[in-house]
Structure formats: structure tokens, C-alpha cells
Amino acid sequence: MDNGQRGIQSVEVGGQLLVALVESGKPMMLREVAALAEMAPAKAHPYLVSFMRLGLVEQDRASGRYELGPLALQMGLACMRRLSPVRIGTDAIVELAPEIGQTVALALWGNHGPTIIRIEEASAAVHVNMRAGSVMSLLGTATGRVFAAFLPAKLIETFLEAGQREATVGNEAARHMSREQIEAALVEVRQKGMARAVGRPIPGVNAFSVPVFDQSGSVALAITAIGPEGTFDADWESPIATKLLECAAKVSERLGSPSNRSHQAA
Structure with missing residues (x-):
């Protein structure tokens, strides 16, 4: 919800990739994640790389599919506890x-x-x-x-x-x-x-x-x-x-x- 406060557009754009992974509920290829987030794969990839470095996303080396990472799980559990x-x-x-x-x-x-x-x-x-x-x-x-x-x-x-x-x-x-x-x-x-x-x-x-x-x-x-x-x-x-x-x-x-x-x- 827009409450009039100033935000960072790039964070909001990248956040759509996390939303896509949450709503999908399953590991996805780059093109699938990007499609759900309504952005080009080339644009989505750098965001996913940054999210992997933070632990919000992880990629299976064998299949190349992306899914939510350990930090995302920890955040979810912390939210549920409160x-x-x-x-x-x-x-x-x-x-x-x-x-x-x-x-x-x-x-x-x-x-x-x-x-x-x-x-x-x-x-x-x-x-x-x-x-x-x-x-x-x-x-x-x-x-x-x-x-x-x-x-x-x-x-x-x-x-x-x-x-x-x-x-x-x-x-x-x-x-x-x-x-x-x-x-x-x-x-x-x-x-x-x-x-x-x-x-x-x-x-x-x-x-x-x-x-x-x-x-x-x-x-x-x-x-x-x-x-x-x-x-x-x-x-x-x-x-x-x-x-x-x-x-x-x-x-x-x-x-x-x-x-x-x-x-x-x-």
C-alpha cells in the first residue's frame, strides 16, 4: 500500500521475483520466474544473483532452477513466531x-x-x-x-x-x-x-x-x-x-x- 513514503524502485522491482517464487511454491527456471514477475530474463538474472548472495534465493546446480533460500525461510519463521x-x-x-x-x-x-x-x-x-x-x-x-x-x-x-x-x-x-x-x-x-x-x-x-x-x-x-x-x-x-x-x-x-x-x- 502506498502511504506516501519514498521508496527504492529497484528493490520493489526485484521484490516481484520473490513474490513469484512464493506464489509458485516450486523451483523454477530463470525464464519461468521472469515471466511470472513480468520482466525479461536478462533483467531478472542480476536481481536473482544478488538475492542468492543474501540467502533469499538459492539455485540448484544440477537443474539450474531457482527457489527461496535459507534467509527467506528464517524470515518466514520469525514472522510466524510473532x-x-x-x-x-x-x-x-x-x-x-x-x-x-x-x-x-x-x-x-x-x-x-x-x-x-x-x-x-x-x-x-x-x-x-x-x-x-x-x-x-x-x-x-x-x-x-x-x-x-x-x-x-x-x-x-x-x-x-x-x-x-x-x-x-x-x-x-x-x-x-x-x-x-x-x-x-x-x-x-x-x-x-x-x-x-x-x-x-x-x-x-x-x-x-x-x-x-x-x-x-x-x-x-x-x-x-x-x-x-x-x-x-x-x-x-x-x-x-x-x-x-x-x-x-x-x-x-x-x-x-x-x-x-x-x-x-x-
Whole structure:
């Protein structure tokens, strides 16, 4: 993003080669790297030589292919060590709530299941029995279904057997779901990339919940928007749904989530 500060154009030009290597994810010949960076091979080569001297790039002597070097790996690991999903997610929902005019909650997988860790109220707060520390039903709430859809199937099955009779928010609505209904609900979440609750488990209240993925491609958080049905458009293509998906995608990107992949439950 251009913030008005003066930069060095040659660094930015050469940086496109590093971007190309990152996005490719595989060793490439000079002409391939240059093509992805949209520059001539003769122009790209000196940059790659300099990057090799720094350790940002390395070249296989046998094949001549270029890939990211040890310094690039060290930089990536250093970045990941300082990242906090909760901090980044919290910053995101603080901005999102006033933008969409709805209450937004952040949840993670806790010892007892999907657990709310932060709630950012909208200007017109919705009255629901939910607060930081609330454990949400795995199947009876949009937040829970996000985790059920994207966590490993064995973990979910074990949890369902052991915990669905506990007093969690929205659990009553889930107790009478058949196996077919459960599977259909989770398939819908994976296909849409988000879960939806319309008037349930709380009558008159709608919700969308979207997963956030970390660098390993695992679901790390759920971001949930909640609001009264009178002001909360629950259409899959609504502005609320779109903004929520965009927010989760940005947080996932910050956490190093692999791009252009289909997140499926293992």
C-alpha cells in the first residue's frame, strides 16, 4: 500500500521475483520466474544473483532452477513466531463491527468446544445469551458448525459423542439432528465457506460465521456476525456475508494460510 513514503524502485522491482517464487511454491527456471514477475530474463538474472548472495534465493546446480533460500525461510519463521491469531482477529472484528453495523464475535476451539473469546458490539446491540467464555453448540450454532465442518472428522466425532449433552449455547436445537441432517449441514458450510443461522437457536436473531485458517491450513478461529432479523440480511450474497468473508480472508492471509486451496475436514 502506498502511504506516501519514498521508496527504492529497484528493490520493489526485484521484490516481484520473490513474490513469484512464493506464489509458485516450486523451483523454477530463470525464464519461468521472469515471466511470472513480468520482466525479461536478462533483467531478472542480476536481481536473482544478488538475492542468492543474501540467502533469499538459492539455485540448484544440477537443474539450474531457482527457489527461496535459507534467509527467506528464517524470515518466514520469525514472522510466524510473532503472529498472534487472537490479536490479529480481535483487531479485525473491531474494524468490522461498525462497518457492517452488527455485533461481531471471535471464537476459538477450547477444551469444551467452540468458545467465544471476544465480542465487539454494534451501535444497536443484539440481546443474546452470549459473552466471552460462552461455549457454543457444535451443531446448533453457526459458530459451532464452522469448527465442525473444518476440524478433523475424528476430533469432531469424539467430541459429539462426549459433549453434545452439555449445557452449551444452542445445544438444544442440535440434539434431535439426524446423521443425514448433520452431514448436509456440514457440506453446506464447506461449499459456501461459511455457516448461517436464521432465527435459530434464538428466534428473531440471524448469524453468519466464517473460518479463519492458519499457516498449516487448519481452522484457527471463527468470526461470527450476529444481529436482529430486521436489520440482518441473511442472504448468502448479502453485504454482511461478503464483508465477513473478506475479513476472514484477510486474517487468514496475515496468518500465512495457503492461498488458492480448498479447506476440507480431514
